[in-house]
Amino acid sequence: xxxxxxxxxxxxxxxxxxxxxxxxxxxxxxxxxxxxxxxxxxxxxxxxxxxxxxxxxxxxxxxxxxxxxxxxxxxxxxxxxxxxxxxxxxxxxxxxxxxxxxxxxxxxxxxxxxxxxxxxxxxxxxxxxxxxxxxxxxxxxxxxxxxxxxxxxxxxxxxxxxxxxxxxxxxxxxxxxxxxxxxxxxxxxxxxxxxxxxxxxxxxxxxxxxxxxxxxxxxxxxxxxxxxxxxxxxxxxxxxxxxxxxxxxxxxxxxxxxxxxxxxxxxxxxxxxxxxxxxxxxxxxxxxxxxxxxxxxxxxxxxxxxxxxxxxxxxxxxxxxxxxxxxxxxxxxxxxxxxxxxxxxxxxxxxxxxxxxxxxxxxxxxxxxxxxxxxxxxxxxxxxxxxxxxxxxxxxxxxxxxxxxxxxxxxxxxxxxxxxxxxxxxxxxxxxxxxxxxxxxxxxxxxxxxxxxxxxxxxxxxxxxxxxxxxxxxxxxxxxxxxxxxxxxxxxxxxxxxxxxxxxxxxxxxxxxxxxxxxxxxxxxxxxxxxxxxxxxxxxxxxxxxxxxxxxxxxxxxxxxxxxxxxxxxxxxxxxxxxxxxxxxxxxxxxxxxxxxxxxxxxxxxxxxxxxxxxxxxxxxxxxxxxxxxxxxxxxxxxxxxxxxxxxxxxxxxxxxxxxxxxxxxxxxxxxxxxxxxxxxxxxxxxxxxxxxxxxxxxxxxxxxxxxxxxxxxxxxxxxxxxxxxxxxxxxxxxxxxxxxxxxxxxxxxxxxxxxxxxxxxxxxxxxxxxxxxxxxxxxxxxxxxxxxxxxxxxxxxxxxxxxxxxxxxxxxxxxxxxxxxxxxxxxxxxxxxxxxxxxxxxxxxxxxxxxxxxxxxxxxxxxxxxxxxxxxxxxxxxxxxxxxxxxxxxxxxxxxxxxxxxxxxxxxxxxxxxxxxxxxxxxxxxxxxxxxxxxxxxxxxxxxxxxxxxxxxxxxxxxxxxxxxxxxxxxxxx
Numbered sequence: 001x002x003x004x005x006x007x008x009x010x011x012x013x014x015x016x017x018x019x020x021x022x023x024x025x026x027x028x029x030x031x032x033x034x035x036x037x038x039x040x041x042x043x044x045x046x047x048x049x050x051x052x053x054x055x056x057x058x059x060x061x062x063x064x065x066x067x068x069x070x071x072x073x074x075x076x077x078x079x080x081x082x083x084x085x086x087x088x089x090x091x092x093x094x095x096x097x098x099x100x101x102x103x104x105x106x107x108x109x110x111x112x113x114x115x116x117x118x119x120x121x122x123x124x125x126x127x128x129x130x131x132x133x134x135x136x137x138x139x140x141x142x143x144x145x146x147x148x149x150x151x152x153x154x155x156x157x158x159x160x161x162x163x164x165x166x167x168x169x170x171x172x173x174x175x176x177x178x179x180x181x182x183x184x185x186x187x188x189x190x191x192x193x194x195x196x197x198x199x200x201x202x203x204x205x206x207x208x209x210x211x212x213x214x215x216x217x218x219x220x221x222x223x224x225x226x227x228x229x230x231x232x233x234x235x236x237x238x239x240x241x242x243x244x245x246x247x248x249x250x251x252x253x254x255x256x257x258x259x260x261x262x263x264x265x266x267x268x269x270x271x272x273x274x275x276x277x278x279x280x281x282x283x284x285x286x287x288x289x290x291x292x293x294x295x296x297x298x299x300x301x302x303x304x305x306x307x308x309x310x311x312x313x314x315x316x317x318x319x320x321x322x323x324x325x326x327x328x329x330x331x332x333x334x335x336x337x338x339x340x341x342x343x344x345x346x347x348x349x350x351x352x353x354x355x356x357x358x359x360x361x362x363x364x365x366x367x368x369x370x371x372x373x374x375x376x377x378x379x380x381x382x383x384x385x386x387x388x389x390x391x392x393x394x395x396x397x398x399x400x401x402x403x404x405x406x407x408x409x410x411x412x413x414x415x416x417x418x419x420x421x422x423x424x425x426x427x428x429x430x431x432x433x434x435x436x437x438x439x440x441x442x443x444x445x446x447x448x449x450x451x452x453x454x455x456x457x458x459x460x461x462x463x464x465x466x467x468x469x470x471x472x473x474x475x476x477x478x479x480x481x482x483x484x485x486x487x488x489x490x491x492x493x494x495x496x497x498x499x500x501x502x503x504x505x506x507x508x509x510x511x512x513x514x515x516x517x518x519x520x521x522x523x524x525x526x527x528x529x530x531x532x533x534x535x536x537x538x539x540x541x542x543x544x545x546x547x548x549x550x551x552x553x554x555x556x557x558x559x560x561x562x563x564x565x566x567x568x569x570x571x572x573x574x575x576x577x578x579x580x581x582x583x584x585x586x587x588x589x590x591x592x593x594x595x596x597x598x599x600x601x602x603x604x605x606x607x608x609x610x611x612x613x614x615x616x617x618x619x620x621x622x623x624x625x626x627x628x629x630x631x632x633x634x635x636x637x638x639x640x641x642x643x644x645x646x647x648x649x650x651x652x653x654x655x656x657x658x659x660x661x662x663x664x665x666x667x668x669x670x671x672x673x674x675x676x677x678x679x680x681x682x683x684x685x686x687x688x689x690x691x692x693x694x695x696x697x698x699x700x701x702x703x704x705x706x707x708x709x710x711x712x713x714x715x716x717x718x719x720x721x722x723x724x725x726x727x728x729x730x731x732x733x734x735x736x737x738x739x740x741x742x743x744x745x746x747x748x749x750x751x752x753x754x755x756x757x758x759x760x761x762x763x764x765x766x767x768x769x770x771x772x773x774x775x776x777x778x779x780x781x782x783x784x785x786x787x788x789x790x791x792x793x794x795x796x797x798x799x800x801x802x803x804x805x806x807x808x809x810x811x812x813x814x815x816x817x818x819x820x821x822x823x824x825x826x827x828x829x830x831x832x833x834x835x836x837x838x839x840x841x842x843x844x845x846x847x848x849x850x851x852x853x854x855x856x857x858x859x860x861x862x863x864x865x866x867x868x869x870x871x872x873x874x875x876x877x878x879x880x881x882x883x884x885x886x887x888x889x890x891x892x893x894x895x896x897x898x899x900x901x902x903x904x905x906x907x908x909x910x911x912x913x914x915x916x917x918x919x920x921x922x923x924x925x926x927x928x929x930x931x932x933x934x935x936x937x938x939x940x941x942x943x944x945x946x947x948x949x950x951x952x953x954x955x956x957x958x959x960x961x962x963x964x965x966x967x968x969x970x971x972x973x974x975x
Contacts, residue, residue: 034332052317055307061685104139118657248286273303296337344619357384436465508542
């Protein structure tokens, strides 16, 4: 029920929006100036037949085309083709007030009906006819009316009302039928009469003054009882059965190009499609407001049908393709369709002519009554930079210099200096004008005849001067595109430069490039990449201007201009901005009104010419845009559709089209768990720059937030969990308008093992299981009691065994602790032993060192005593004896032995036991070897020479019975 209410609310909102669109979107004036924007849809884009014979539109904006291969449906994004069961060409299509789609084909007519899923399929109505009536030829026209639905072929007329078919005319010769002024008119060629039907009743009018061999291709309302007929001989009025020629030049145009289709825009404007030369829009005065043909961007000149949609866009079914013309747009184009060649750089209306400057030269056309074909001024071929009017003459800044164009289009060269950007008059001085060029500034002065003539070039400044502005003292400000800003002061006659100052990033500007000077509301400012700056004369530098930045929203504004209504226009990076002045004096920024053409502007050389609010010219890559600010349409809301919802499971797939579901068909959408993968396709029937429509999506109960805006119009979800979801989508058009939201609510049911039946079964099985388990538990408890008693006995026995085992473990632990203590003691002893070894080595070293020193001193004294007198020798001998006393070997040995035995214990005892022949001297040598002393270290300890030590070692080796392969020290270490 909730889903059904949501869809009904959605449908009411849609109808309300469409009603508002009808009420508020009054048809804008059709512009005579320029060529409307044409969008061409080629066959390879819509993938159907080349020819489309009729067009209709539902209230939701979706379009239908009667095509050679069936009925084409278009929603702005997707084309769908619905073929006829008999495969015939579809000649007519119509939509009634209830959005039902009717189709006419060869010997067939019926309705395209959506099924419960919104998918269209064809349902024949002609099958209700008697068999003898079934051959009625092709149905060329369908007219939904208050009286029912009329189907007209060349030989019959049927009325479908209250689900019944009424045959109104049969076996007659009909050319076409026309529903005008709530009346259906049908012409009988054979009798040259006109039937006027209201329901099943009719009156017959004779057309005596109409050539019966001439078809009536079109019938439109001129006023209350007066109609405009279009035939092969031109245009005629029908009033009270009287036919008269409408004598206007356009009538001859239709004769020449052969009318085939028509429609009425409003009470004052008509559209005629021709076989040979495209489509014409005329008014009641017979004036051609627009003519669009192949030369003016239409892809084919044969217009089979014309249709005006709800947004006042004109759709054409062509002999090859489909086209849409935005005839009510405030934008039109000047391009090669009106013989204008090149990229737009300058424009000026002068002497009732429109002059346009492009990269190929100056081209012109009459401004009144309206510009038509442009002509080239042969003397001004090449790059044009500016077109300006001074003193009743048009001046052209050209790649080859400055030229003047008089009222007779005579061109005279003013200066030979190449590359003139523009011209600027000196304020307050009517006789001097400056021209900025590629290489400096030219001075122009009026001659005696009042003509501007080249005077001289301002010396001392030779840089490009594209933008020139004057300060209050008439000094010159110049902005260079890549360097910065220059401030030049000259003498009163601008004959020479008095001073030049240069301002760049060191003088307040954010960067040296892209700085543009401009005057707005009598204030000088500089537009930069970091906003707008003003010049502070006291600080002699540029400062950021809060007032200007608040106005321009910190946008880099290039050449701001104010129109007559107080709106401010400016350019930036290939885009046009408009600050619209409000009644309270504030400004509202509109930066999206030109989005449809944004990529066509000449970036870097953007050009805007504000002639009047109705005539604004914008340079583009292939010419100029013309914009009528007074003709700008309001931007209305538009719907978004979920066109297709496709889901698949392992065995099947199903497709929805929610755009065609009616409220009474709403239902709750339930999908089983196997169908948990969905693909959504969505669109918005907004046909201006539709490729730039952006979408935002959100799957409630899955996504955390709305997605980013993207041009992708489809989204896929896979393996969704069981639950209820709402898929939401909304669109944003190129003007920033956001559509109302469309949504699809659906539920994925849980798998069978999570269903209510399954849960109930789970509960039943659970109860049974509980009873079974409870009985089993009782029996188990009895057995458990018996088992526990036995277990207690067993446990007591096990405890006794465990106690005994624990006692054994405790004893083992005590032994382990004792061993650990013993190991600790051994480790301590080892440490003490190591310390004593170190002490022993130290003692040996000290004794050795002392004896070496005393020995050296003794030798020195003996040498000295031989060289001195006897008295001195006496004293030296005493000193030598004293030293000999200090080197007593026995005392040193005893001291060493004491420390050695503390470390090595019964070493000497083991030696004597094993080798009783060892002398005390041998024992000493063994001890010194045991502590790993070298031969050189042992010699002083034993008071013998190194050689003596080596001999002693040799003798010792013999006493120990050691051969040369055994190391003597290692042997001592192992005793």
